[in-house]
Amino acid sequence: MSRGLQWIHALAQGPEVAGFPASVKVIDGELDNRPARFIAVVPDPHNPFPRARQGEVGVLEGWGLAKAVEQAIEADKGGQPRVLVAVVDVPSQAYGRREEALGIHQALAGAVDAYARARLAGHPLIGLLVGKAMSGAFLAHGYQAQRLIALDDPGVMVHAMGKTAAARITLRSVEELEALAAKVPPMAYDLANYASLGLLWERLPVAAIEQPGEADTASVREVLTRALRDIGDSRDLRSRLGASNRALSSQVRERLRAQW
Amino acid sequence: MTDVAQLLHSRSFVELSARERAKGLLDAGSFRELLDPFERLMSPWLQAQGIVPQADDGVVIAKGTFDGQPLLVAAIEGVFQGGSMGEVGGAKIAGALELAVEDNRNGIPTAAVLLLETGGVRLQEANLGLAAIAEIQAAIVELRQFRPVIGLVAGAVGCFGGMSIAAGLCSRLIVTREARLGLNGPQVIEQEAGIEEYDSRDRPFIWGLTGGEQRYACGLADAFVADDLQQMRDALRAALAAGEPVQPRSRRHQQMLGLLGGLGENCPQLDAAQTRALYKGVLQ
């Protein structure tokens, strides 16, 4: 059982909502006494798309995520927008011919659009990283969240591209790439370096990340609740700015404003 | 105009630099660049890795007018580091779009056009590029609530990676025959999936599957334009006038899940013609 599947069931405690691709799990539960929809992408060995059988975000997953989020936006119109929790355990986007032919970029845009509009419509959006959060897959599932929380574990990592491919594209050996990653925080694959960029709201340790027990589940739910309260009425991603390793992102904005 | 006269007057858009493209699209004399190269807001991350930076980090941000209306142009220079998005260039685009949203909240109807020539995240700034792209995407979706965000992929780099998702978020998308649009670059797919899956050196195959003409035929782009500055301006005018689609491409999950469901339990490999046939009527 994948981490994503373990954690979504542990946290949401309810039946899976029907009507989605087998690789997209949706469970309606609650958080801080407020309705909450938990969403995860999980491996499906029978996925009709062979390049998306190990939890990758492909065409079905992109459009499936879009549907899961749109459904919540539609259902809550005029009422209290439910919390959305993206449980993130996505090794990559799907790399394949079928995917490019069918416009996988558009499928992922479907997911990003839905998440971003949900946030703008007042759905508090939290990304919980329990495994890999890679590249386009993370953009489609989690990166639109107002608060990003990561379980502190070597298997939890954020990056733009796997090491082998990144080495090839930048014309370096994997060893050279690793040596650079050790010196350049945004290139690193580990959580501590990622946290230094100011993009994570919180990191928390758990006892058994592969098989969360009651205590782990409770402590993660407690952090999710605090994140929800911290979000308050905000609808933007501004809380990510401010870290010294990301100072230029703020400086560019300030100078643009001055010249606007 | 006769064909010959038209030929004499035509000016290639693809051959222009990012700055010239931005200037050429805006009303004559209205171009005003923000954070221009003389401010030397360069990538510290490239320099730390012994890579020569560019003074504008490969992104041109310009304000001006188009047919008298306020327009923001964000143009990526594909020649510098493959148009890759690093911290500075990414923040320039995200920050400018965020200010365009503020304009609209203050009653100034600023629209935006993104000139996309990019391989996606700059791998030397990996996580900072990825974060910036998430913020660009957030700002596109927000600005669209007020005014259209038009994407334009002209070539020669094409539009890949996280920025292809950004292209998929635009209100309208304009492409040329030289353009390519796809999530994963051919080299990366070949690396990850093997040469039988994707031969990165087979150019006709790649253009056939991801080229501007194919994307337009499938409804994944709204306008297919010749490589000519004047025709590009006309297409931009039409796109801005058409405004936000009633049902944007990025919200067609129902139609798309229907289409994908029809491909069976083992989706076969697809070629360009089969894909066009599948898409017929789905996105248009």
Added chain:
Amino acid sequence: MESLSFTFPAGAAAKRRALVGCVGSGDLEALLEPGEAGVLTVKVLTSVNGSGPRWEQLFQRLFSGQTWPALSIDIHDFGATPGVVRLRLEQGLEEVNHD
């Protein structure tokens, strides 16, 4: 990557600034700005290590042929050939002299 700087005699300050080129393969960008009268300074950031003497020679030839206006020139070089360097700088000169 290597960082180099050079100084040459020059005429009166240039009238305006100019940007030419792009940091693409075999090319460079040069930012030319009005400098202190009588002095032309060039700072080069180049991807080609050990190319100091080559730049020195090239600039000697280029800047001694005619009197250049006083400029402060910043070059970001991505392996431009001497021909391309000359072309870009002459293009820049034309632009800073333009009324």
